[in-house]
Amino acid sequence: xxxxxxxxxxxxxYNPLKDEWILxxxxxxxxxxSGQTEEQQDPAPDxxxxxxxxxxxxxxxxxxxxxxxxVFPNDFPALLERVPEPPAPEHPLFQAKQAKGTxxxxxxHPDSSMTVxxxxxxxxxxxxxxxxNQMTELGRRYTWVQIFENxxxxxxxxxxxxxxxxxxxxxxxxxxxxxxxxxxQYYTQYGKPLxxxxxxxxxxxxxxxxxxxxxxxxxxxxxxAWPYETMLLPKKGRPQRLTDLNDQQKKGLAEIMKGLNxxxxxxxxxxFPYSMGWHGAPTGPGHNPGDAPHWLLxxxxxxxxxxxxxxxxxxxxxxxxxxxxxxxxxxQAAQTLRECDSVHYKLKK
Amino acid sequence: xxxxxxxxxxxxxYNPLKDEWILxxxxxxxxxxSGQTEEQQDPAPDxxxxxxxxxxxxxxxxxxxxxxxxVFPNDFPALLERVPEPPAPEHPLFQAKQAKGTxxxxxxHPDSSMTVxxxxxxxxxxxxxxxxNQMTELGRRYTWVQIFENxxxxxxxxxxxxxxxxxxxxxxxxxxxxxxxxxxQYYTQYGKPLxxxxxxxxxxxxxxxxxxxxxxxxxxxxxxAWPYETMLLPKKGRPQRLTDLNDQQKKGLAEIMKGLNxxxxxxxxxxFPYSMGWHGAPTGPGHNPGDAPHWLLxxxxxxxxxxxxxxxxxxxxxxxxxxxxxxxxxxQAAQTLRECDSVHYKLKK
Ligand SMILES: O=P(O)(O)O[C@H]1O[C@H](CO)[C@@H](O)[C@H](O)[C@H]1O
Ligand SMILES: O=P(O)(O)O[C@H]1O[C@H](CO)[C@@H](O)[C@H](O)[C@H]1O
Numbered sequence: 001x002x003x004x005x006x007x008x009x010x011x012x013x014y015n016p017l018k019d020e021w022i023l024x025x026x027x028x029x030x031x032x033x034s035g036q037t038e039e040q041q042d043p044a045p046d047x048x049x050x051x052x053x054x055x056x057x058x059x060x061x062x063x064x065x066x067x068x069x070x071v072f073p074n075d076f077p078a079l080l081e082r083v084p085e086p087p088a089p090e091h092p093l094f095q096a097k098q099a100k101g102t103x104x105x106x107x108x109h110p111d112s113s114m115t116v117x118x119x120x121x122x123x124x125x126x127x128x129x130x131x132x133n134q135m136t137e138l139g140r141r142y143t144w145v146q147i148f149e150n151x152x153x154x155x156x157x158x159x160x161x162x163x164x165x166x167x168x169x170x171x172x173x174x175x176x177x178x179x180x181x182x183x184x185q186y187y188t189q190y191g192k193p194l195x196x197x198x199x200x201x202x203x204x205x206x207x208x209x210x211x212x213x214x215x216x217x218x219x220x221x222x223x224x225a226w227p228y229e230t231m232l233l234p235k236k237g238r239p240q241r242l243t244d245l246n247d248q249q250k251k252g253l254a255e256i257m258k259g260l261n262x263x264x265x266x267x268x269x270x271x272f273p274y275s276m277g278w279h280g281a282p283t284g285p286g287h288n289p290g291d292a293p294h295w296l297l298x299x300x301x302x303x304x305x306x307x308x309x310x311x312x313x314x315x316x317x318x319x320x321x322x323x324x325x326x327x328x329x330x331x332q333a334a335q336t337l338r339e340c341d342s343v344h345y346k347l348k349k
Numbered sequence: 350x351x352x353x354x355x356x357x358x359x360x361x362x363y364n365p366l367k368d369e370w371i372l373x374x375x376x377x378x379x380x381x382x383s384g385q386t387e388e389q390q391d392p393a394p395d396x397x398x399x400x401x402x403x404x405x406x407x408x409x410x411x412x413x414x415x416x417x418x419x420v421f422p423n424d425f426p427a428l429l430e431r432v433p434e435p436p437a438p439e440h441p442l443f444q445a446k447q448a449k450g451t452x453x454x455x456x457x458h459p460d461s462s463m464t465v466x467x468x469x470x471x472x473x474x475x476x477x478x479x480x481x482n483q484m485t486e487l488g489r490r491y492t493w494v495q496i497f498e499n500x501x502x503x504x505x506x507x508x509x510x511x512x513x514x515x516x517x518x519x520x521x522x523x524x525x526x527x528x529x530x531x532x533x534q535y536y537t538q539y540g541k542p543l544x545x546x547x548x549x550x551x552x553x554x555x556x557x558x559x560x561x562x563x564x565x566x567x568x569x570x571x572x573x574a575w576p577y578e579t580m581l582l583p584k585k586g587r588p589q590r591l592t593d594l595n596d597q598q599k600k601g602l603a604e605i606m607k608g609l610n611x612x613x614x615x616x617x618x619x620x621f622p623y624s625m626g627w628h629g630a631p632t633g634p635g636h637n638p639g640d641a642p643h644w645l646l647x648x649x650x651x652x653x654x655x656x657x658x659x660x661x662x663x664x665x666x667x668x669x670x671x672x673x674x675x676x677x678x679x680x681q682a683a684q685t686l687r688e689c690d691s692v693h694y695k696l697k698k
Contacts, residue, residue, distance in 0.1 A: 006445070011435050016441070036502040080376070155665045158382065159384075165666065167671070314499075322495045
């Protein structure tokens with residue numbers, strides 16, 4: 001039989017962080033697409049945008065004339081701070097538990113058209129500083145503080161103004177709960193953090209690296225599910241949480257965020273949609289800096305586009321009921337992103 | 350503090366099949382929606398539809414003039430039968446394995462406009478019979494045979510002709526792998542299948558039942574993630590696989606599928622999009638009827654619509670990075686579906 005070629009022959013890959021497998025079927029990229037396409041145009045600036053400096057929001061409150069970042073409580077939060085406790089379960093198959101929390105919105109910039117790749121490194125550093133403020137404050141009370149950004153209409157984002165959300169909860173959500181377990185297991189077995197070992201291999205191999213600087217690497221994980229999924233990993237000092245970053249790491253992070261987002265936008269010449277967010281060691285009472293040596297802080301970008309600005313990957317039937325499936329290898333995705341221009345297409349003369 | 354009301358107070362619920370939690374935030378349904386909407390119209394019948402009886406497909410092959418169901422190999426399969434094996438992993442964090450399989454497409458009806466709720470019970474029974482044929486044939490060779498239907502453009506379905514897909518694989522995918530584990534654990538601990546115990550409670554309680562007949566129940570699971578998610582459960586004989594169904598169960602299934610899909614279409618007066626599929630005990634060499642007493646066969650409908658024919662629930666940032674979140678309780682969803690008319694809106698005079 002012929003030799004195995006990952007770019008030609010389907011196979012499954014293991015995601016050690018989620019303890020799950022991914023089906024990689026690169027030969028499938030050849031099929032024609034006649035399904036739904038997504039409109040992907042920059043919306044016209046809305047003078048009534050409720051996230052803009054000075055705007056009046058749905059609840060009648062007026063935003064200040066902010067000039068950098070701006071954080072306010074989500075007007076329609078999924079998590080409230082004070083809720084009564086559900087009764088104890090009477091049957092093991094009907095378990096409900098209390099969930100307390102808070103939801104905030106954080107604007108990145110007063111100008112609605114200033115997305116991350118168009119912002120200056122200093123402006124992105126202000127975003128990172130505010131993320132750290134929020135983690136510090138909310139991390140005192142809450143077990144898990146999820147920072148995430150839904151970008152683009154296709155990702156359910158109802159407002160194009162550059163912003164992210166912060167949902168803090170009294171409970172540990174599924175995704176980080178599994179990652180806490182898998183990283184702990186690896187640490188117990190090998191005496192080193194899973195992601196530190198992983199990054200070491202990736203830096204030797206280079207195949208999946210998109211962009212790097214002195215302090216950070218952006219790579220397409222070996223086990224990526226989304227077509228152009230990437231992970232941001234710190235190279236030095238093994239930070240466990242965003243609050244562990246020093247000034248140089250913050251600056252390096254701002255630079256790599258700008259660089260990666262520039263490549264993303266250049267890939268299909270559009271403001272690249274995604275959900276992104278941060279995973280680090282759990283917080284809350286009883287947690288202290290340095291107490292989770294099995295964790296390595298990492299950022300995740302989960303973008304849906306597959307072939308063009310209008311054709312996304314649908315994670316539907318087989319993916320929902322059986323297992324994620326991808327149509328190009330992570331190495332192919334990394335190479336394509338690597339080869340994208342490092343100057344934003346909108347800034348080209 | 351006030352008394353806990355599930356329709357007012359956020360809480361988390363446990364999904365014992367997936368060993369995961371769901372955040373239920375019913376108060377959130379009040380927020381206004383200004384994000385992306387989905388076009389949801391019946392596409393005009395396409396005389397060149399490649400799934401139609403007699404049509405010529407992309408690869409030049411011509412469909413026969415079929416009059417009931419029709420199965421053919423997927424022209425762009427994610428799984429092929431013959432592929433070389435990847436080399437053994439050199440590092441625990443870089444594991445790839447061989448994946449063999451086959452992908453088929455199954456048309457439900459020669460007429461492109463005949464969706465399940467518009468088909469007769471006899472026509473739906475032909476679909477069920479063919480599912481069982483496929484499971485029998487492919488189940489001899491393959492560990493897992495996933496039958497699934499992606500319906501509607503919003504679910505990545507590129508052809509409105511009523512059809513499903515069958516992907517059979519040499520490996521056990523993530524979702525059934527976890528369900529096999531959780532059901533085995535429950536069976537060991539309580540001596541009864543998890544879903545048999547579960548159904549017993551639901552039949553007493555009635556809150557989450559949408560529709561039932563002598564042999565089947567359609568209910569919104571206590572732990573549903575999608576707004577109008579439902580599960581089809583057999584009432585009698587504890588079938589472990591589709592191939593265990595007797596004639597009466599097949600007829601009852603056809604009837605409940607027609608009934609449930611009629612309510613779905615009536616909910617927002619549209620051809621209701623979803624991904625649906627079947628989960629039962631694993632197959633393949635070494636497996637025999639009756640050998641998996643911890644399993645109960647069940648069907649799953651995972652529909653994305655939340656508020657109307659054009660506004661769906663986005664499972665994005667928080668859901669991808671932390672945990673699924675829903676905006677109405679499963680009991681509210683069940684009641685709304687229960688109250689939908691049992692005559693299809695298109696068949697009303
Ligand atoms: O094979 P189809 O229907 O063209 O493709 C659809 O279903 C597949 C299985 O769920 C997915 O992998 C694809 O992303 C989706 O577009
Ligand atoms: O709060 P938003 O941005 O309006 O809402 C969006 O993100 C949330 C968190 O991922 C999701 O629950 C919603 O379905 C989505 O539309």
